[in-house]
Each structure stands twice: as C-alpha cells, then as structure tokens.
Amino acid sequence: MIADPLKIFVTVAELKNFSRAAEELFLSQPSVSLQIRNLENELGSKLINRSPKHLELTQSGELLYGIAKQILFLYDKAKQEIEQLTTTVTGSLKVGASYTIGEYILPFALAEFSDQFPNVDIAASIGNTVEITHAVRSNHLDLALVEGEVHHSDLDIQPLMDDEIILVVPNQHALARLPIVTADHLQDRVWILRETGSGTRDFSDKLIKDWKVNVKKSHIFGSSQAVKQAVIAGLGIALVSGWIVRKELKAKELTAIRIKGKKLIRTFSIIRPKNSEMTKAMGIFTENLLSPDFISSLMDHNPSVIS
Template sequence: MIADPLKIFVTVAELKNFSRAAEELYLSQPSVSLQIRNLENELGSKLINRSPKHLELTQAGEILYGIAKQILLLYDKAKLEINQLTNTVTGSLKVGASYTIGEYILPYALTEFVAQFPNVDIEASIANTVEITNAVRSNHLDLGLVEGEVNHSDLDVQALMEDEIILVVPNQHVLAGLPVVTAEDLQDRVWILRESGSGTRDFSDKLIKDWNIDVKKTHIFGSSQAVKQAVIAGLGIALVSSWIVHKELKTKELTAIRIKDKRLVRSFSIIRPKNSEMSMAMNIFTENLLSHDLISSLIDNNSSV
C-alpha cells in the first residue's frame, strides 16, 4: 500500500519505540527498521536519532511527521470516497471501551455492525476510562466508549446513554436487611473499589467524599467482574453499574440496596479526536450506537437476563 511506509514512520514517531511500533502494526522489528531506512534513503536525510534508551525525531523527521499525518488523513478520505462509489463499507475500525461498556454493551454493538458490514476489520480494546481516553487522544484508537465525565478540549464527546449506579452488598451483610440506607448507615464499612483511572472508581470516590463517609478499609480490584465476585464472597460493599449485576440480582447471589432520596446516575459517552476525519465505518458505527433501536435492545437485553 502506498501509505504503508508513512504509517510505519508515524507509528514509530508516536510510540518512540521500534519494538512497540512493530507490535502495534503486526510487523517484525527488522521490517519496521527497513522501512524507516528506505524512507531516509529516499529523502536523503536522517529522520530519527536513536540510542538504546532514547528515540527522537530529527528536524527533518519533525517535518515529515507533520506532513505524513496529513497525507494519511487524505489517503483515508480518498479510500472513503472511492468506496462510496460502490456503496461498499470497508477499511478498519479501532474502537476501545471502558470495562463496563466493553464487557456488556460493545459485543452486541459489534455483532450487529459486523453482520451488516463484514468487510470492515475490527480491532477492539478494553481498558479503564483513563487508558481508553489517552489512546483516543494519541490516535491509537479511532473512537472510545467511556463512562463518567471526560474533560479534554481536544476531544469530541457525545452522550451515548445513562447508566445507573447501585449499591450492592453481600447477602449476609448487616445492611442487606435494610430497605434503604443513608450516609450514616455507610459509615465505617469495608468497601470494594476499582483501580485509579476507572470511571466507577471516580464515581465512588466522589460519593464517599461528598457524603463525608469514613471508610474502615478498602480492597482494590482491577475489573468490574472482580469487584462483583468480591462482594458475593462477602469481602465488602461496592457501588457498581447496574449492567454488571443484573444476572446476580435475579439469582439472588447478592443484594442491592436503595440509597435514601438518591438515584445515582452517570453518562456513557462516545469520544473521538476533535476535528478528525471520520471514515464511513466510523460514521456508520457511531450512528448505530446512537440509534434508538440499538439502545432499546441493549436495555431490554440487560433487564431480561
């Protein structure tokens, strides 16, 4: 492909590492190094200074990087317009999602999309909200699906749906017998929390701070699934998305408790780099996500399981 050498160069420049660039592009490191040398020979100028611990662009490399980014965008635009001539949706789509969305919503959205457009290559990533946001900002993902607030001026943010946060406790917990709880009831409890950078963790931290809750002890887990299982095992209480515990509530493996005079909600959002060109695949996938029919089917599926 005509754009391959430039894409390889841009990836190396952004990751500042030949090995990581090779891994990102599914190439061998020697192949990446060869492409960079060929570019340098063609342009008659060194593009990258590298040492065992450091990599930086030369002045010529900085010039090429800025122009290469524009060329790659124009190349993608040309492919889009050519594909539109035949009404064929092709290309690739790199989408990332925070854990709750990635485990409970994204698979259904991708299944519907792939059934309609089988010629699109999908690469999906799941990480916490901060990691997905950073990957979108650095152009390693075309778009991201994240939970909670996103405050970055270089991103476009679209609301996807509302997510309800609920308090869950072990069935044998002293709070399990209460119809509702107050902030006073939550004092001096053991809490199960997600890791820093998680949207659910941010939400929990804010509520604990706003309500002046004294926490007896915390246990930190790196996924929503682990938090849920820790609560079931009796390790502590947690605030979680209603998406992740609907099955366990139906089978009575844990208990959900209403917080007095409070309905806890947050937003799920679609994020992408501001002012970036959107491919046809990105446009259609985003439109599908925002469609009323898809959201309704997802919510129905969540409530019926």
C-alpha cells in the first residue's frame, strides 16, 4: 500500500519507540526499522535520531511528520469516497415529507438517489408536518423532510434550506392593484388556510396573530394544491410557499404581493429519531440532500417568485 511507509513513520514518531510501533502495527521491529531506512534513503535525509534510551525527530523528520499526517488523512478520505462509489448499497429507505416538500423537492431527491443506487427499495410517504413527524417518532419512517418548526427532544433535527413564504391573491382582488401592502391592508379579508397540523398553517396562524390581523372569514383546505386553486378561483387570499406557485405566477394566473418591510422565511428540515442507527442508504441520501450541488439545482428550478 502506498501509505504504509508513511504510516509506519508517523506511528514511530508518535510512540517514540520502534518496538511499541512494531506491536501497534503488527510488524516485526526489523521490518519497521527497514521501512524507516528506506524512507530516509528515498528522501536523502535522516529523519530520526535514535539512541538506546531516546528517540527524536530531526528537522527533516518534523517536516515530514506534519505533511505525512495530512497525506494519510487525505488517503483515508479518498478510500472512503471510492468505497462509497463502488460498494453496492442495498436495503430499504422509508422516507417521508410534508406536502410542499413532498410534492416539489422529494421527487428530485429520490430520482437522483435511485439512479445512483437502484438496489435500494424506496417507500415514500407524504402528509402534513404533524403526521410525518409522528411517523418518524414512532419509527415508521427512517427520516423525513418537514417544513416549519419541530420541537421534540427525541428527534435529530438538521436544517436543510430556507423557504420563502409569499402572499398570493386572485388577479381581480383589490390588493392585486397595490405594489406593496402593510398589515392594515390585510384586515377583514377572506383567507384560504391549510388544515391544523400543517407547517404552512402554523406559519400563517402565527403571522396573523403577531400582526393582529382580523380574519373576516376563512376556508380550510387539506393540501397546498387546493389552497392554490382556491386563490385562483377568487375565494380568498393565502400565504403559501414560493415552491407551489412559481408556474402559476409565471402564467399570471394569480398575483404575488410584497408585504412592506417583511420577507417571510421559514426552514425546511431533515428529521430522524435521535440515537437511531444510520444505515448506509440513510447516510448517503442525507448527504445528497445537503450537497450544495443538489440545493443549487433546486434553486435553478425555483427562481425568486417575487421581485
């Protein structure tokens, strides 16, 4: 192995003893001594000053020691990445997502992962944030992607990306004629809301409460698609993820309204049971999700929906 002489040298340098280094490496002491001599001959410089009771690195040895540590680290890293490329990943992956993520992000992630590892059996579940979180906590799902805030001490929660929430109104709505609105403009309006348990509903409820907005009337729908269609039909106004309306805004089927002084951001997160075993499939899928290349490709499909 190309790293063996350097590994032997580093072990001797750290243990400061040829015999203990030989035991550590399961080699004979003559073999260790020979490797060090060969290394010194190859580099044309003495690396170790030794006496019966003492061993110390020369200036050349100190220099090599620092660089050898870096080389060995990079060599191990390369081995791991090559193993990841060449080792067949099998088993199953049970992944869940809340509706917005499940409809607009998860399919891209699963398609990429399935292309890489076709031998993994994938089962995907979509529900609102409360339902999906419960499924993870009860070990019915290996991991999940959810929107909004999740607070459970038995879950490992890892931020994935930010999501912009925007106010959308029917094209014929009075607010559609305004370039920008304030909280006062939102008073006594008809709102389209998601069901209780939805991350988007939690976000909307908190904003309405914080801004002291009086809701004239509300209509509740069980999916983001239904909320979007209700707004297009003229039933009311809604706060939605920019992911779900980008095509409709481009087609001018509804209007996005900027709220004065506000940019509404929430977090998409990866959740899984804390202290649970991370299978190879779970680990690679999570790494893929967090990859800058994957997130960048998603952003290319989702340019800012409101200027």
